[in-house]
Amino acid sequence: MNAPSPTLADLRIVVCAGAGGVGKTTVSAAVAVGLAASGRRVAAVTIDPARRLAEALGLEDLRNQPQLVEASRLRGSGLLVSGELSAMMLDVKRTFDELIELLAPDADTAQAILTNPIYQHLSTAVAGSQEYTAMAKLFELAEAGTYDVIVLDTPPSRSAANFLDAPERLTALLQSRALTALLGPTRTAAKAAEVAFAGLRRITGVGLLEDLTVFFQLIAQLLEGFRKRAVRVEELLREPTTGFLIVTSTDHAPVAEAIRFGRELDRMGMSRAGVIVNRVQPLDASNRPRAATKERLAPRIGVDLAEKVACTHAELQTLARRDRDAIRALSTALPGPGHASLVDRDSDVRDLRMLAGLARELFDGLV
Amino acid sequence: MRPLFDRRLVVVAGKGGVGRTTVTAALGLAAAQCGLVALVVEVDGQSDIPYALAADRAGTLDEVELSPRLYHVTIDRRAVLSEYLHDEVPGPVSAAILARSRLFQLFVDAAPGLNELLTIGKVWELIQRPRHRRRARQYDLVILDAPASGQLIALLQAPKTFASIARTGPVARQAEAIQASLRDPGLAAFVSVVTPEQMPVSETVSLDGALSLLAGRRLDAIIVNRLFPQRFTTEEGEALARFGPDPALRSARWFAARARAQRGQLTRLETELCHVPLFAALPFRFTERIRRDDLQSLASLLAPRS
Numbered sequence: 210m211n212a213p214s215p216t217l218a219d220l221r222i223v224v225c226a227g228a229g230g231v232g233k234t235t236v237s238a239a240v241a242v243g244l245a246a247s248g249r250r251v252a253a254v255t256i257d258p259a260r261r262l263a264e265a266l267g268l269e270d271l272r273n274q275p276q277l278v279e280a281s282r283l284r285g286s287g288l289l290v291s292g293e294l295s296a297m298m299l300d301v302k303r304t305f306d307e308l309i310e311l312l313a314p315d316a317d318t319a320q321a322i323l324t325n326p327i328y329q330h331l332s333t334a335v336a337g338s339q340e341y342t343a344m345a346k347l348f349e350l351a352e353a354g355t356y357d358v359i360v361l362d363t364p365p366s367r368s369a370a371n372f373l374d375a376p377e378r379l380t381a382l383l384q385s386r387a388l389t390a391l392l393g394p395t396r397t398a399a400k401a402a403e404v405a406f407a408g409l410r411r412i413t414g415v416g417l418l419e420d421l422t423v424f425f426q427l428i429a430q431l432l433e434g435f436r437k438r439a440v441r442v443e444e445l446l447r448e449p450t451t452g453f454l455i456v457t458s459t460d461h462a463p464v465a466e467a468i469r470f471g472r473e474l475d476r477m478g479m480s481r482a483g484v485i486v487n488r489v490q491p492l493d494a495s496n497r498p499r500a501a502t503k504e505r506l507a508p509r510i511g512v513d514l515a516e517k518v519a520c521t522h523a524e525l526q527t528l529a530r531r532d533r534d535a536i537r538a539l540s541t542a543l544p545g546p547g548h549a550s551l552v553d554r555d556s557d558v559r560d561l562r563m564l565a566g567l568a569r570e571l572f573d574g575l576v
Numbered sequence: 577m578r579p580l581f582d583r584r585l586v587v588v589a590g591k592g593g594v595g596r597t598t599v600t601a602a603l604g605l606a607a608a609q610c611g612l613v614a615l616v617v618e619v620d621g622q623s624d625i626p627y628a629l630a631a632d633r634a635g636t637l638d639e640v641e642l643s644p645r646l647y648h649v650t651i652d653r654r655a656v657l658s659e660y661l662h663d664e665v666p667g668p669v670s671a672a673i674l675a676r677s678r679l680f681q682l683f684v685d686a687a688p689g690l691n692e693l694l695t696i697g698k699v700w701e702l703i704q705r706p707r708h709r710r711r712a713r714q715y716d717l718v719i720l721d722a723p724a725s726g727q728l729i730a731l732l733q734a735p736k737t738f739a740s741i742a743r744t745g746p747v748a749r750q751a752e753a754i755q756a757s758l759r760d761p762g763l764a765a766f767v768s769v770v771t772p773e774q775m776p777v778s779e780t781v782s783l784d785g786a787l788s789l790l791a792g793r794r795l796d797a798i799i800v801n802r803l804f805p806q807r808f809t810t811e812e813g814e815a816l817a818r819f820g821p822d823p824a825l826r827s828a829r830w831f832a833a834r835a836r837a838q839r840g841q842l843t844r845l846e847t848e849l850c851h852v853p854l855f856a857a858l859p860f861r862f863t864e865r866i867r868r869d870d871l872q873s874l875a876s877l878l879a880p881r882s
Contacts, residue, residue, distance in 0.1 A: 229724050230593015259775050330689065330737060365592055365724055408674040411664065411745070458593065461865050462624060493823035502824045509819065514812055521807065521831045522824040524862035531864040555833035557774040 217482055217547065218247065220452045222351060222359050222445070226372055226470060227456035228463040229365040232487040234258045235558050235567070236456045236551070237362040238266060238296070242561070243568035245283070245294035249357040252350055253296040256343065256362045261559040266296040273300040273307075275350070286561035288568065295356070304342035305332040312434035318427060327424040339364040340372050348442050370473050452482025455543070459486060459528075459535035471543040483547020484539050485571065490529040491552055499523045577853045579880055580797065581607055583765045584703040585718045585757075590769035591779040592724045595801045598866050598874070599769045599858070600721040601625045605875035608646040612716035615639060615647040615702060619695055619723055619731075623650045630868045639713060647715070649702075653691050656698045657684060663708070664746060692734035693751060700754045703763070725779045729786050732758065736790065758791050765796040767855065770845065772800060772838035781848050797855035798845065799878075804835040804860050 217223070223244075225237035234255055241253035252275040258268060270276045275295035283290040306323055313319035322328050332338055343364060350359050363372045410418055445451060453474055457467035467484060474481050497505070503512075503519040510518065532550075540548050549571055558564055580586055586603065590596040600616055604625070607614035616625050626634035631642040635649035642648050658675040674680050684690050701708050703718050722728045735751035735758075757763050766787055768780045784795045808816065813832040819825050846854075856878050861870050 228592065230591055260778065261774070365726065408661065408677075408680060417745075460593070462597075463593070491823070491826070493827075495823065506822075506824060510815065514815065517807055517812070518816070518824050518828040522827040525827040525831065527862050527864060534864075553830070555830045556837045 217244075217452070217454075219450065220358060220482060221450040222347065222361070222448070223452055223454055223482060224347075224361045224363065224372075224446075225454045225456050226363045228466040231456050231458040231463050233365075233456045234362050235262060235564075236485055236487055236571075237360050237454075238262060238558075239551075239564050239567035239571060240454065241294060241296070241360040242283075242286075242288065242290075242564050243572040244358055244360065245292040246288045246290045246565075246568060247572065248291040250293045250355075251295065251358050251360060252356040253294065253360045254299055254343070254346055254350070254362060255296065256299050256339065256364050258298060258362075259557065261557065262564075263298065265559070265561045265564060268296055268298045271298070271300065273297065273303045275356070282561060286565040288565040292357070299339075299343055299346055301339050301342045302332055304346050305338065308342075308345050309431070312431040312438075314430050318430055322424075322427045322431075325420075325424050325427060327420050328428075331424075340366075343372070344442050345438075348438065348445060351445055370470050373473070373477070446479055449480065452480050454482045454547075455484045457484065457486055457539070458488050459532040464535050464539060467539060468542040481543065481545060481547070483545075483549060484543055486532070486536050486539065486548075486550040488553040489532045489536070489550045490525050492529040492533050493522070493526055577797065577855075578761065578765075580765050580767065580855065581610060581612060581717055581880055583717070583761075583763055584705075584715075585699065585720065585764040587720045587722050587728075587764060587766045588769060589722045589725060589728050589766060589783055591776045594769050594771045594776050596769045597622075597624045597721050598628060598871065599799055599801060599878075600719055601628045602858075602871050602874035603719050603878055604646050604648075605629075605643070605871055606879040607717045607719070608644060609875065610879060611645070613645050613647070613713070614717045614719060615649060615715045616642075617699060617702065617718060617720045618648075618650045619721070621650060621652045622721075625721065628866060628868075628871060647713070651695055651698050653694050656694045659709075660694065660697070689730070689734040689737035690747075692731045693738050693747065693754075696731050696734055696754055696758075697750060700750075700757055703757070725783050725786075728783070729790065732787075732790050755791075759793060761793060761796070766793070767797045767799055768795050769799050769801050771802045772841040772845070774841060777841050777845050777848075780845070784849055784852065795849070795852045798849065798852050799855050800842065800845075800857040802860040803842075803857045804831065804838050806835055806839070808832040808835070 217240075223237075223240060225233050225240065227233050234257070238253060238255060238258070241251050245251045253266070254275070255263075255266070255268065258266070263269065267276065267278055267282065275297040278294045278296055280290065280293075283294060309322050309328075310319045313322065340363070343361060347359060347361050350356065366372070455467045455471055457463045471481055471484070499519045499522075502522055503515045506515040506518055509515075536548070536550060551567060551570055554563070554567075558567065580603075588596055588600045588603065590599075597618075604614050604616040618625060623634045623636060625648055626632075626642055629642050629646075631648070633640050633642075635647065636652070637655060639647045639649040661674050699718065699720055702715065705714050707714060723731065735755040739748050739751045739755070768783055770776045770780045780795070780798065788794055808828065808831070813829075813836070816825060816829050816832060858874055858877055861874075863870055
C-alpha cells in the first residue's frame with residue numbers, strides 16, 4: 210500500500226522535486242535503488258549529494274556520466290537487486306560546455322564561446338544554470354536510451370517551481386529573436402531598442418555592452434539548436450512516461466511549497482507520480498496519556514527512566530500529530546496515487562544499507 | 577566578539593530547511609526589544625516572516641512595521657530595477673520605458689551578476705545613513721534572511737563579478753562601495769544558522785571558506801538551531817536498547833540516538849570552525865508549528881545579556 214505509485218514502475222523518467230532541505234537527494238537515491246531492485250536498469254543523476262551518500266554510491270568518479278554501482282556493493286546492502294544501478298553527480302560547467310560543443314557549427318565557434326567572459330559567468334554563476342544543465346543531462350541520457358529509467362534529483366532552491374522556470378528564462382534569453390535581429394549585421398534600430406541600449410550603457414558602461422554584443426553574435430549561430438532542443442525537452446517532460454515525484458518534509462513552508470508545485474504541474478499538464486513525505490514521526494495509535502505510559506513502563510525500566518521516556522514520547526507524539534495533519538493536507542490538496550511517507554531516521558544516511566532500508570519502506574510490496 | 581547588534585547589517589545564512597527564516601525573525605524581535613529600530617529583509621519575493629509573526633501585513637514594496645520598532649521588507653529585483661532606473665536615468669519617461677522594455681529586461685538577465693547586484697545593492701541602500709532615497713526611514717539594524725549558501729555566494733560575488741565585467745559606469749562604481757561595506761566587520765556581520773546534522777554543518781564550513789575567499793573575512797558567529805536536550809545518559813541509552821518493541825520506547829531510543837548524533841556533529845563544528853564563536857544554541861521546539869510566542873522565547877535567547 211505504500212508504493213509511491215502503481216505507475217512508478219512504468220515511468221522512464223522520474224524527476225524528484227521539492228523545497229530545499231527536505232532530503233530530496235537522499236530520497237531520489239532511494240527511489241533509484243528501489244527501481245534497480247525491481248529489475249530495471251536505472252541511472253541516478255544527483256546534485257551535490259552529502260559526502261557519505263556520494264561515497265555510498267561511488268560518486269567520486271567525476272566523468273559527468275553515470276557509472277555503474279558494482280553489483281557486489283548492492284548485494285552488501287542486503288537488497289536483492291535484479292536490475293542495475295548507475296549514478297552520477299552533475300557537473301554544471303562541464304555539461305554546459307559539452308552542450309555548446311555539440312551545438313556549435315564548428316570547433317572555432319565553440320572555442321570562441323567557451324572562452325567568452327559573458328559565457329563563463331552565464332554557465333556557472335547565473336541563477337538557472339544548474340537547472341538548465343540538469344535538464345540538458347536528462348535529455349541527453351533519455352535520447353541515448355541506455356537506461357530503462359532515469360531518476361533526476363533537482364537543484365536546491367526554496368521554490369520547487371524554479372526547476373521549471375529557470376531553464377525557460379535562460380532559453381528565452383538565448384532565443385530572443387529580437388535580440389538576434391538587433392545584434393546581427395543587418396541591425397534594424399527600433400526606437401525602443403535605442404532607448405534600451407542607451408539606458409544600459411548609462412548603467413553598466415560601454416564595455417559590458419560590447420561584450421554582450423559579441424556573445425550574442427556568437428550564440429546566434431547556435432540558436433536554432435537551442436530552440437529545437439527546448440521544444441524536445443518540453444515534450445519529454447510532458448510524456449506520459451515522465452513523472453514528478455514531489456518530496457517534502459512536514460514543516461509548514463515545504464508543505465505549502467509542495468502543494469503549490471503540485472498544482473503548477475497539473476496546470477502545465479505534467480504528471481505527478483506521487484508525493485513522498487520525508488522524516489515523519491510514527492503516530493502511536495494507542496494514544497495513552499503520559500501518566501499511563503509512565504506507570505506501564507516503570508516496573509520494567511524504573512520510575513526515573515520511565516518518567517523521561519513518557520515525556521519524550523509525549524513530545525514526539527505532538528510532532529507525529531503535526532505530521533499526520535500535514536500528510537492529510539497534502540493528500541487532500543493533491544489527490545491521486547503515489548502518496549508515501551518515510552519514518553524519520555535517527556541518523557543521516559551513510560551507506561547503501563540505510564538507503565536500501567529507505568527504498569524498502571518506499572516500495573514496500575515491490576521489493 | 578563585537579556584539580552583533582552593534583553592526584548595521586547582520587547577514588543570516590544557512591542551508592535550506594535549518595530554520596533560517598525563524599532565526600531571522602527572532603533576531604529581529606530581539607533587536608526591537610532592545611530598543612533598536614530593526615528591519616528584517618527577505619529576498620526573491622519571499623515573504624515568510626510576517627506570517628511567522630502572525631502580522632496582518634507585509635513589506636512587499638515598501639518597508640512596513642510588523643510590531644513595535646520591527647520593520648519588514650521583501651526585495652523584489654524587478655521593483656529594485658525600476659527604482660534604480662528612476663534614480664539614475666534622467667527623465668521619468670525614459671525610466672518608465674526602460675523598465676517595461678522586454679529587450680532591456682533580457683539584457684539585465686544576461687548581464688552576469690546584475691540581478692544579484694541589484695539585490696545586494698538594495699540591501700546596501702537600506703543600511704545607508706542617511707538613506708539615499710529621500711525621506712526613507714533609517715534603521716539601527718538591518719537583518720537579512722539570506723538565500724541558501726550557493727545563492728548567497730553568488731550574491732556576495734556579484735559586486736566583484738560585475739566590477740570585473742563592467743569596468744566603467746555608475747554600477748561598477750557602486751559595486752566597489754558595496755564590496756567595501758561587506759568586508760567591513762564594523763558594518764556587517766555574517767552569521768550561519770546550522771542544525772547539528774551532516775549537510776548543514778558541511779555547508780557552514782564551506783560558507784566560511786567562501787567568505788574568506790570572497791570578502792577576506794570569516795563567519796562572525798554560529799547559531800545552532802533545533803538542538804536536542806541531552807536527556808538520557810549513556811547507560812540509559814544502552815538500557816533502552818535492550819527492551820523490546822514498544823512505541824514509547826521507540827520514541828526514547830530515537831531521541832537518544834538523535835541527540836547523540838547531534839553531539840557528534842556539534843563536535844565536528846567546533847573542531848572545523850574553532851575560530852568562530854557560538855552565538856547561541858536554540859532548543860528544538862516540540863510544537864506543531866513555530867508560533868509567535870515560540871519566536872518570543874527564541875528571541876529572549878538571542879538578546880544580548882546585559
